[in-house]
Amino acid sequence: MIRALSESGDAYLNGAELADRLGCTRSAVWKRMNKLRTEGYPIRAVTHRGYRLESVCGRFSEQITEELIKTGVDTDGLFIRVDEVSESTNASAKEAAESGFPEIGVFVTLFQQKGRGRRGRTWISTPGKDLCFSVLIRPSIPAESSGMLSLLFGWVVYQAFCEMGCDKTGIKWPNDIVSTVNGKKLCGILAETSFEDNRLSYAVIGCGINVSNVEFPEEIRETATSLFLEGAVKPSAPKLLASIIRNFRTAYRSFATDPASFLEDYRRNCVTLGREVGIIGETLRFARAKTINEKGELIVILRDGSEAVVSAGEVSIRGIGGYL
Numbered sequence: 001m002i003r004a005l006s007e008s009g010d011a012y013l014n015g016a017e018l019a020d021r022l023g024c025t026r027s028a029v030w031k032r033m034n035k036l037r038t039e040g041y042p043i044r045a046v047t048h049r050g051y052r053l054e055s056v057c058g059r060f061s062e063q064i065t066e067e068l069i070k071t072g073v074d075t076d077g078l079f080i081r082v083d084e085v086s087e088s089t090n091a092s093a094k095e096a097a098e099s100g101f102p103e104i105g106v107f108v109t110l111f112q113q114k115g116r117g118r119r120g121r122t123w124i125s126t127p128g129k130d131l132c133f134s135v136l137i138r139p140s141i142p143a144e145s146s147g148m149l150s151l152l153f154g155w156v157v158y159q160a161f162c163e164m165g166c167d168k169t170g171i172k173w174p175n176d177i178v179s180t181v182n183g184k185k186l187c188g189i190l191a192e193t194s195f196e197d198n199r200l201s202y203a204v205i206g207c208g209i210n211v212s213n214v215e216f217p218e219e220i221r222e223t224a225t226s227l228f229l230e231g232a233v234k235p236s237a238p239k240l241l242a243s244i245i246r247n248f249r250t251a252y253r254s255f256a257t258d259p260a261s262f263l264e265d266y267r268r269n270c271v272t273l274g275r276e277v278g279i280i281g282e283t284l285r286f287a288r289a290k291t292i293n294e295k296g297e298l299i300v301i302l303r304d305g306s307e308a309v310v311s312a313g314e315v316s317i318r319g320i321g322g323y324l
Contacts, residue, residue: 001032002041002111005053006085014050041111057082060110060238067242073249079105086112089134090192090206097136097194097202106245108133112208129213129226131237134206135248143200145259147312148296150175150191153205155266156251157187160243166232170271173289173298174312177209180271184225186210207244211235260294267292272317279308280316289317 004013004021015026022029033051037043042054061082068075079102086092086109093107112132139149154175161169161177169186172178177187190206210216210226212235227235254261267273272289279285279300287300287308298310298317310317 001029002036002053002085005043005051008052010052012046012050012052017050053084057084057110060108063236063238064242064245067239068245071242071246073242073246077104078245080108081105082108082110084110088112088206089132090190090204093134093136093204093206094192094194097138097204101136103138105136106133106241107136108241130211131209131241132207133241134204136202136204137252138202139200139252139256141200141256141259143195143198144295146193146200146203148255148259149193149203149205150189150312151266151292151296152251152255152262153189153191153207153248155262155269156247157189157207157209157244158269159247160240161186161227161232163243164227164232164235164240166227166230166235168230171266171269173270173272173292173317174296178271179225179230181230182225185223186225186227186230209237209240211237211240263292263294263296272298277317279310 001018001022004018015029018029019026033043033045044052044054046052061080064080064082065075068078081092083092089107089109089112092109093105096105096107109132135153137149139146151174154171154177158169158171158177161167166186168180169177170180172185175189175191176185178185187207187209189208191203192206193203194201210224212228213224213226214229215221216224227240251262270292273291275289277287277289277300279287285302285308287302290299290301290307293299293309296312298312300308300310302308
């Protein structure tokens with residue numbers, strides 16, 4: 001239904017058209033529209049005309065640009081695309097990359113339908129309450145350094161959170177941002193890379209952030225929180241994204257010449273270190289997180305006293321007794 005409204009642009013779709021297209025009754029259309037509107041979708045209903053999805057893409061783009069200019073960021077050559085609805089911003093960014101898109105671009109969607117997290121998990125998007133975007137880059141770095149990109153982006157987002165007044169947070173290795181008060185998750189990051197002839201062709205870093213949510217679906221209610229709930233006053237998604245872009249451009253310049261340049265700061269703000277963790281791989285192992293090496297891998301001390309190296313792409317980490 002959202003896809004049909006999005007594709008119709010400024011034109012209205014009446015209930016009969018939607019019912020015919022979706023193979024349901026007009027009553028079912030009316031009930032679903034009311035549900036979507038209560039969930040935050042900006043749907044306008046006009047008697048005898050039908051339904052239309054109100055576009056806020058243009059204003060969202062303007063606000064990002066205004067915030068970037070306000071903080072002295074040169075926006076020349078910076079491409080930002082804002083879509084009303086998309087299945088996944090990572091998919092949009094990869095499609096652009098395969099079409100020969102230039103080095104850097106930011107792809108935002110206001111309503112994401114099929115967001116994904118690490119290890120095939122689903123990222124649940126709440127219309128108007130969160131920020132979903134992906135960054136496309138073509139980094140000139142060794143292939144073995146590509147795994148560091150997700151850690152770098154986690155550090156960048158953490159900095160932006162602090163700028164928004166949400167400073168009681170930390171980085172859960174490799175790239176989740178969590179509350180240090182209750183251990184709940186504010187942000188998830190998924191980095192995907194493409195190689196050609198054993199060389200890194202491009203990288204897409206997707207990010208989903210809970211901005212102003214106050215309620216969550218039952219399946220994530222015990223593990224999710226938002227910037228608003230963690231103390232940010234009137235958090236703004238465009239302002240937050242502008243802060244992330246600005247911090248990322250600064251960090252990325254250093255990363256391009258020295259991929260480990262940010263790790264000291266990252267380690268200092270990583271809440272995983274020093275904790276007892278469960279390593280979820282082919283088997284469940286328990287260990288104490290010791291440090292992060294120069295490749296971004298987690299060094300742990302297993303219960304038999306031996307050390308092990310944990311790669312972010314291979315396993316998931318859970319704190320014993322909670323998400324942290």
